[in-house]
Amino acid sequence: MTMWLREATLARMKTVGVRALKNHLSEYLRRAQDGEPLAVTNRGVVIARLVPPDAGGETAEEALRRLARAGDLRLGKPNRPDLYPPPPGLLPEEEIREALDWTRGER
Secondary structure (H helix, E strand, C coil): CHHHHHHHHHHHCEEEEHHHHHHCHHHHHHHHHCCCCEEEEECCEEEEEECCCCCCCCCHHHHHHHHHHCCCCCCCCCCCCCCCCCCCCCCCHHHHHHHHHHHHCCC
């Protein structure tokens, strides 16, 4: 049933082939910006969707959680701190300059 809903959503979209999209990219970007979703096809098969940005300003994390709730993706487990310790602190800028000067020598 979920698959049917996706197909129904795509069926309402206008389609554009990859070649036409490439040749008239500015026009299709303008149409998407104006709110018109477009399905991009390659040899008649939908390979991507060009949609306007979300007006809600959803963050990447919110989008991932929404997709996970919908069953479209599975979130990974968080990293274990003992496996991935934080990187060491940065050197002071002056020490970095001195090391670079020493490495480069006189030019």
